[in-house]
Amino acid sequence: MLKVFDLQGIRRRSVVSVRKVLTIFRRFVGERLKLREGSGSIGNDDVLDALLNISLEDGKIEMDKDEIEHLLLNIFVAGTDTSTYTLEWAMAELMHNPEIMSKVQNELEQVVGKGISVEETDIAKLPYMQAVIKETFRVHPPVPLLLPRKAETDVEIGDYIIPKDAQVLVNAWVIGRDPSKWENPNVFVPERFFNSEIDFKGQHFELIPFGSGRRICPGLPLAIRMLPLMLGSLVNCFDWRLEDGLNVDDLNKEDEYGITLEKSQPVRIVPIKLSKQ
């Protein structure tokens, strides 16, 4: 009932932010169209070019500039919070668990060389860091209830009837901490993924941070490349310490619930330049 009054100011604030982001996308689209007019070439042959090609195809698929801008906004919103929260939680867990941090650093030092940014070709050679990322997804899935579903017909699942049109929320957060599936579920142990087939690509229902099925996150291939690059480079190019006066136990580990799950208090840590080897 109170929704219309927007008491927390969420709608008011988001309208301002959405406008700002749309202005940026509008500029991108305008510049690209100008470039294509000028050179006659299709520019970078990237996502924006693909969308513009569709929109310019003799009206076969209706997609105007406005829709392109909103689609880009959609992808942008879906891809930023999720990736940054995972990175922030991974760093928080590493600061909490110094022995895990040094295992990641040792692996990076051996495979990549200390102080060097991680490249895409290194990722497959960094199994410990990949296990850290999986464990971060298990304990802190950034989209805890996935996206809401609706039952098309009455469905029986287990002993329950889900009535037609019911909204269904899948609790990936609870699944990741289910003691019947995970040993010591509340403890951060990347090693649990060694010699385990469990992956997060939607085939193993114990771990579904990206969802599963036809609506599985389309950004998964990008996210699982970007996260090791970002986490690996941060850990390998700097040492990290807590802000002055803080110790590990002061690091808050509470989640704050929303569509995405964020840390209730941001991680405040200080990078220390590595001394030259």
Ligand code: HEM
């Ligand atoms: C850590 C990274 C990410 C996580 C954990 C994540 C997770 C998810 C989840 C759980 C869903 C809903 C799937 C479902 O309900 O079955 C979703 C949808 C979506 N994600 Fe991601 N995502 C991530 C990164 C990205 C990136 C980088 C992009 C794009 C660049 C992206 C774009 C999208 C879009 C467009 C949807 C909506 C798809 C639809 O409506 O069918 N995501 N994501």
